[in-house]
Amino acid sequence: MSVTTLSAPAGAVGGPGAAAQLAPGVEDDGADCAVPDPGLSPANSMLPDPFTKLNGTRITAKSDWRCRRAEIKKLAEKYVYGEKRRKPESVTGTVSRTSITVNVRDQGRTSSFSAKVELPSGSGPFPAVIVYGGFGADTATIKASGAAVISYDPFAVGREGTPRNNKQGAYYSVYGSSSSTGLLMAWAWGVSRIIDVIEQSDGSILKADATGVTGCSRYGKGAFVAGAFDQRIALTMPIESGSGGVGAFRSIARESGAQPLSSAYSEQPWLGDAFNSFTGNPNSLPVDTHEIVGMVAPRGLFIMDNPHIDWLGARSGAVAALGGAEVYKALGAGSNITYWSDVQDGNHCAVRSEWRTPLQQHIRKFLLKTGSDPGVFRISSKKPGNLSEWRNWQTPTLS
Incomplete structure (x- = not known):
């Protein structure tokens, strides 16, 4: 199989420990940015310019990205995923060598959930990768690389198989079963609460500043959203996330065989209720997933895709990754994003030998x-993405 291989773009950061200062240590670094209420913009068949602010001006400095990211976050919450509620009034819990417990109180309501912990060999404290639902990057490789595995059951926080007006799980126990927030964002909220508890622990078992997240398929969608919306996550690793995941919405709608947006919206309440208005006309969305990729920048992002199953829309995944990589480049962090769809095994969510070494490298870094x-960027020739077909903007040189 021929493959497009791109090494780190110019302006990439490198050197041992270069990633150490990338996660700002807060869930939402731009929470204090003044973001105007985003209205709908005119329909646009091209990917929106991630560098143009809501007021129509373009950012000129790397420091501008912080509040531009806050604008993208608000657009994504309003039109795609639903609101991610901020840290509750009270989050308590425990971290042991085998489990994490999370107890939440907010607005007079309470909920709780737990997660299993598996430690690697050694004395610790350890970095950790939160693995959604038992399906994500190879846990044996994660542990062999020196990181703990936190097994997270997203259904405890947002259950599948429920109608949109009666959502269930720890998130909805607090914020209401008729909340317009979709499951992906509820799951992301749960990941953030796990990190809260790790931060509050004594640090003898798990390191608070070295958390990754991974998942495959629906859990790949979840891991992508978790990494985009919590800047404490140092490494985000979505796998085969398909429609409603990494794949650009505008491209999904035109990719032959990809799961239609209407199907991804109705299969489960993954996406926010407001997204229903855009399943047939994603060109009207004022945001797209390349900008959600950009929300992760400059932190570590390793996107794994499967070009052998049309339903997964890997061509659209490549388009979004290439678009989001422009944000990484502009921030001087071009070497912190990887996209890899050049794989031989076509089985969904398989453990793949091609991903073992880059997984080890990302955990180390x-x-x-x-x-x-x-x-x-190792893009399979079976599902190549061509960013030039999808953008009418150029990447600025930021001061």
Whole structure:
């Protein structure tokens, strides 16, 4: 199979420990940015310019990205995923060598859930990767690389199989079963509460500043959203996330065989209720997933895709990753994003030999902070993405 291989773009950061300062240590670094209420913009068949603010001006400095990211966040919450509620009034819990418990109180309501912990060999404290639902990056490789595995059951926080007006799980126990927030964002909220508890622990078992997240299929959608909306996550690793995941909405709608947006919206209440208005006309969305990719920048992002199953829309995944990589480049962090769809095994959510070495490299670089391997784009010739077909904007040189 021929493959497009791109090494780290110019302006990439490198060197041992280069990733150490990438996660700002707060869930939402731009929470204090003044963001106007985003209205709908005119329909646009091209990917929106991630560098143009809501007021129509373009950002000129790397420092401008912080509040531009806050605008993208608000657009994504309003039109795609639903609101992610901020940290509750009270989050308590425990971290042991085998489990994490989370107890939440907000607005007079309470909920709780727990997650299993598996530690690697050694004395610790350890970085950790939160694995959605038992399906994500290979847990044996994660542990062998020196990171703990936190097994997270997203259904405890947002259950599938429920109608949109009667959502269930820890998130909805607090914020209401008729909340317009979709499951992906509820799951992301749960990940953030796990990180809260790790931060509050004594740090003897798990490191608070070295958390990754991964998942495959629906859980890949979840891991992508979790990483985009919590800046404490140092490494985000979505796998085969398909429609409603990494794949650009505008491209999904035109990719032959990809799961239609209407199907992804109705299969489960993954996406926010407001997204229903755009399933047939994604050109009217004022945001797209390349900008959600950009929300992760400059932190570590390793996107894994499967070009053998049309339903997964890997061509659209490549388009979104290439578009989001422009944000990474503009921030001087081009070596911190990897997209890899050049794989031989077509089985959904398989453990793949091609991903083992880059997985090890990403854990070293972003969680152990001992590596400096550059990111790469290995795009399968079966599902190539062509960013030039989808953008009418150029990437600025930011001061």
